[in-house]
Amino acid sequence: MQLPPLILVVDDNPAALEILAARLSAGGYQVLTASDGEEGLTLARKVLPDLVLLDIMMPKLDGIEVCRRLKTDPALPFLPIIMVTARTDAKDIVAGLEAGSDEYLTKPVDHAALMARVKSMLRIKALQDTVMEQSAKLKTQLKTAAKIQSLFWPEIPELGGGSHIWAISRPAAYVGGDLYDVIRLPDGSVLAYVADVSGKGVPAALIMAAMSALIRSAAMQECEIDLLLAAINNTVYDLASEEGFFATIVLSRFWPSNGVMHLASAGHLPPVCVTGHGGQEISLPKSIAIGVTPDARYDKIETRLAHGESVLFFSDGVIEAEDEEKERFGIERVLSHMEGAGGPPWGEGLLHSVSRWRGDAAANDDITVLEIWRDH
Numbered sequence: 536m537q538l539p540p541l542i543l544v545v546d547d548n549p550a551a552l553e554i555l556a557a558r559l560s561a562g563g564y565q566v567l568t569a570s571d572g573e574e575g576l577t578l579a580r581k582v583l584p585d586l587v588l589l590d591i592m593m594p595k596l597d598g599i600e601v602c603r604r605l606k607t608d609p610a611l612p613f614l615p616i617i618m619v620t621a622r623t624d625a626k627d628i629v630a631g632l633e634a635g636s637d638e639y640l641t642k643p644v645d646h647a648a649l650m651a652r653v654k655s656m657l658r659i660k661a662l663q664d665t666v667m668e669q670s671a672k673l674k675t676q677l678k679t680a681a682k683i684q685s686l687f688w689p690e691i692p693e694l695g696g697g698s699h700i701w702a703i704s705r706p707a708a709y710v711g712g713d714l715y716d717v718i719r720l721p722d723g724s725v726l727a728y729v730a731d732v733s734g735k736g737v738p739a740a741l742i743m744a745a746m747s748a749l750i751r752s753a754a755m756q757e758c759e760i761d762l763l764l765a766a767i768n769n770t771v772y773d774l775a776s777e778e779g780f781f782a783t784i785v786l787s788r789f790w791p792s793n794g795v796m797h798l799a800s801a802g803h804l805p806p807v808c809v810t811g812h813g814g815q816e817i818s819l820p821k822s823i824a825i826g827v828t829p830d831a832r833y834d835k836i837e838t839r840l841a842h843g844e845s846v847l848f849f850s851d852g853v854i855e856a857e858d859e860e861k862e863r864f865g866i867e868r869v870l871s872h873m874e875g876a877g878g879p880p881w882g883e884g885l886l887h888s889v890s891r892w893r894g895d896a897a898a899n900d901d902i903t904v905l906e907i908w909r910d911h
Contacts, residue, residue: 540585540657541565545575545601546619547593555588555619555644562650572596579605583612586656589636591620591627599634606635613663615656619644689717692725697842697910698791700727701880704903712739712782713850713903714747718754723792726754729848729905730784730825731803742780746771746825760786760799764825764833768801771826781826785819785848787907789840794909796846799835801825804854807869809845809881809908814873816866817846845879845908852900856889859896864889879908 542564546552549570556566567582569575572593579587579601587605591598602616618631621642628639637659638652691700702715712732719725730746732739749770750763757763764786771782783803789796798806798817802824807814820834840846849869856864869885876884882904889902 539563539565540660541567541582542586542588542653543567543569543575543579543582543584544588545569545572545578545593545598546588546590547571548590551590551642551644555649558646558649559588559653562653564653572598572601576601576604579614580608580611584614585660586653587614587616588640588653589616589618591618591631599630602631602636603634612667613660615660617652617656688715691717692719694725694791696791698789698794698840698907699879699910700725700905700907701882702727702729702903702905703882703886704901705886705898706901707852707898712743713852713901714743715848715903715905716747716750717905718751720754720758720788722758724758724788724790726758726760726786726788727848727905727907728784728786729803729850729903730782731850731852731901731903732782733780733824738778738780742771742775742782745774746782758788759835760788760797761833761835764799764801764822765831768825768831768833769829772829774826776826781824783824783851787846787848789907794840794842796838796840796907797835798838799833801831801833802827804849804851804866807847807849807873808840809847809873809878810841811843814847814870814881816870840907840909842909843911845881845906847882847885848905849882849885850901850903852898852902853885853889853904855900856893856902857896857899858892859894864892868892880906881908882906 542559544555547570552568556568559566569578573595589598589602598618605614615637618636618639620627631639700717704713704715715729717727732742753763753766757766785800785803785806787796787798798819800819801822805816805819808817822833823831854864854866872885872888
């Protein structure tokens with residue numbers, strides 16, 4: 536059987552304390568009492584009542600200070616507080632509300648007003664407890680989803696011939712919409728890409744999972760990356776365009792034996808080529824993101840990765856990372872980093888640079904980096 540709500544009444548006036556306790560007990564509530572602010576604060580932290588009735592004018596510790604301490608204690612759950620004052624001065628009421636009080640009553644306390652305020656605050660408490668319980672369940676589910684999403688990250692293969700691949704993805708929340716993959720093709724080449732699904736959280740993660748499976752399946756049928764992008768675009772358009780989802784992607788096909796690389800993009804940031812002289816963006820044909828319109832066409836370019844060179848692919852979470860002043864990291868800092876940093880993999884140092892730039896600011900977007908390089 537569920538116990539009735541527990542109410543803590545704090546008042547230094549014995550008569551007022553007795554009357555309030557009697558009225559609340561008659562209403563079917565459990566009641567605890569405290570005769571000063573310090574005792575009330577200690578009891579509230581110990582028993583975690585469902586509601587506190589708190590007198591303002593008390594010795595040792597007044598009600599406003601007790602309220603402030605209870606409301607700012609991160610170890611306590613949501614605790615509704617009704618301030619009780621013998622004064623009708625608006626300054627006392629305002630001070631109580633500024634300290635975190637949820638309601639107030641004036642003395643002498645009207646019985647009907649008391650019971651109405653108590654019922655209202657307990658309803659709010661019950662709703663808050665439900666929200667917190669659901670939030671805890673959702674947090675557990677998101678942690679599970681994050682573990683599942685990590686299964687999509689591929690094992691990075693050894694390419695041989697002095698060629699290498701390195702990649703990492705860090706979601707801004709538990710799950711994200713960035714993805715990358717490395718797929719060996721029958722002719723010895725490797726398909727590698729970085730993609731970014733619009734939006735964040737669970738919906739973006741689900742589209743990411745669908746795209747990952749789609750690309751792996753389609754790559755077995757179509758190796759030419761411009762035609763592959765066109766096929767993926769039509770499928771994503773049919774799958775998610777009505778919900779407003781789209782994705783950007785930069786796709787490469789690399790031959791480790793000779794360094795030849797085909798590159799194509801669908802609305803994504805251009806990759807950066809890193810040489811002994813720093814970094815430079817690789818210009819790619821302009822193109823529209825995946826899933827925006829059917830029958831889009833994409834073009835590819837061919838380049839050659841020389842010994843000692845790297846190509847970095849990354850999502851916009853890198854350049855759009857914000858510091859505490861909301862200033863973005865920007866492509867200029869990416870290129871500047873390449874002038875003095877060590878590598879390969881240059882992307883590892885880039886992530887550290889972005890993290891230092893962000894400081895204590897929360898991550899505002901997923902970050903994914905993939906790098907292909909050839910030894911000297």
